[in-house]
Amino acid sequence: MTSSPSSRPLLDRLRGHHVGAYGLPALAALLFLVFSLALPATFPTRDTVSSILSNQSVPAVLALGATVPVAAGKFDLSIGYGLGLAHVMVLDLIVSDGWPWPLACLVVVAGAAAVGALNGVIVEFGRIDSFIATLGTGSMMYAVTGWVTDGARIVPGPQGLPAAFTGLYDSRFLGLPLPAYYVLAVAGTLWLVLERLPLGRYLYVIGSNPRAAGIIGIPTHRYSVYAFAGSGLLFGLAGVLLAAQQQTGNPSVGLDYLLPAFVGALLGSTTIKPGRANALGTVVAVAVLAIGLAGIGQLGAQFWATPLFNGATLLIAVGLAGYSARRRLRTGAGAPRHP
Template sequence: MSTSTEPAATTPRATHPELHKPQPYRDLATRIGARYGLLVVWLLLIAVFVALNGDVFLRPLTAQTIASTKAVVAILALAALVPLVVGQFDLSVASQFGLAQALCAGLVVKQGLPAWPGVLVVLLVGAVFGVANGFLVAVARINAFVVTLATGTLAIGLTQWYTGGAQIIGSFPESFTSAGRANLAGVPLPFVYVLVLAAGMWVMLEYTRWGRRAYAIGGNARAALLSGVNVRRMTVTSFAVAGVVSAGAGALQVTILGAASPEVGAQFLLPAFAGVFLGAAALRPGRFNAWGTVIAVYFLATGIVGLQQLGAPFYIEQFFNGGALLIAVAVAQYSAERRRRAAAAKPG
């Protein structure tokens, strides 16, 4: 009996042409769901609160309160966004914010400086703080987590030293406080500032050479460097922008409250980063972006306020923000992985 050593003939598996046909409608639905899913969930969340507690939730005061009180968080989230685009974390944005609000109030109340020149000084201090962070990260090559954790702690110490551990309360010019308390056609001015800042940051990141280079560094810093991008300068600039925006948030806080506290700052860090990471799952999935960040911040604010109006305990905010951050990081990582797989699957 002889055995054949020839390989057995293989018969191609029957295939269904329909499985290999392009599915434009399915692909379109997937893209729309990825881009606008957070907006849909936001609308559903609003619908739930309207159904459960519409008499209270639908009051104009609720929307105005959310828009105004969460403006500072939104601005801090936009501050944290810029270093994240270039692949760096700035854990000091909340501490810089705390120092800025104390310094802004102190310059006016303690030193008698006119309010708006005092704001300029605060913005300058924020820029110096940011440049120092960027220099230590990009030039001294110290890990951004370590640098910003250390400088953030330093900012807390400076805040406590400057305030003496006490609130700064005094008289502020009406033109100064009205900048944080007035409305424009029924819309709180702080929310208007958020929209203006987000629009400016959107243009900067999406339609300028600086923004394209920033995203390139965040994607692959080594490749960006080899292509001629000055990674060090871009990194320093991103931290400087974060410092100025954080300082602006501190000044806005003073215009809203008319006072400053040495304890303000740390509690804003988690909501800000939750907004940035959750925003990376909206509009531009897997990519940090300005409008997604703003949408995410106000989505979280809507959920917290709605739950509190239903009688939820005060600590629900921490659970909500912490859970949202975990989900946001997971979704953002999944979206980025899908983009990498899609790019690798393309011919060539």
């Protein structure tokens, strides 16, 4: 039985949608299979899975933070610098000032959200492009990081850090690393906000067509500030987790996480909900990166393979995101609707 000519375009669109929506999860499964066949003794093991879930928790939370402004058509280049500042501030408050670790974590996360909101104010009310504005504020955060640490590492004394604080990263629950549950909680919350609440729908409309969003009565400036505040909140959380992981304050470590975060956010916008940033897509993208990096690492790749892999994946992600957006415009699927 053959389909009629009039039904073929519909079938082609359905096939294209499924390839776009589920191609990246299929790639993650394929990569895991390939590396498992190539490294049967080391890759398909509980230790490898546990290592991936644990080591990629910070990049995953940071990528989810980058996803929020991307949904509103903005970019927050300060997240890497903010991560570095947050993690040294937590350790400085605990080690140097003797603060209780829960209070130090709470203050740092709240401060990061405030910094994110300030980014939004500068972008929206200062009318500065988000790339330029957040690059400038990020550079200022890097300067503050250097001032706090005096360019040196923050190292705990002989008594070390509180066990409950380091347990934020080191603990396990139901056989899995505790950081994996943080990622699931953040991703689930972000999915709920973006997909089920008016805030998320407003951000998508703003990201699709800010002028149209203003015409239909959405306060675009306010919701863009909310998006940057959400980004700040999440890079603050990632900074706390990084501090519990590394247990020393490195003033330059945050920059290493900037590129993987944007790769995850942009590549994630090409899957699950192709053409728009979404939490589940970001998690899938981070999984692809994690599996790829773990595999090439076990194959004995040199140190330069990681930035090469991240950079190449970023180019692919941007290209696929642009192609997906153009395709949605051609098919009319990207027309914004009033929430």
